[in-house]
Amino acid sequence: MLDHVVIAVSNYTDALAFYRPTLAALGIEIAAEWETSFAVGYPDQEPQLGFRAKGNPVTPQHIALRANSEDEVHRFYQAALRAGGTDKRALGPRPHYDDNYLAAFVIDRDGHNIEAVFRRRHRN
8 A cells, every 4th residue: 555654853863873773673675765864665675664854843653664583573672771771561462462573672762662573473
């Protein structure tokens, strides 16, 4: 349905310093950089998410990113905290969303709620 989404950030340099290591934990790379913005995506795909510096105030958004494993969610959470993010909810199941939902939530420097989610599947 969506081709891409751009999220406002207050400071380009700060956002890049946070998102580069945080998203790398999920296999997501910086795909392009411009003077006041950058785009991210998987190495073999077109970028789908962008960040553009708009100054303050920034309206916080919720961004949920798909992880391929529980370990990726954990690496995302640790990388985000090391990069200056704030804990919102550590790695754990979220049965109120779905019995298979495992996620971690971090608040970035602009107040955006960044989530990594892995959807476990039942095995028979």
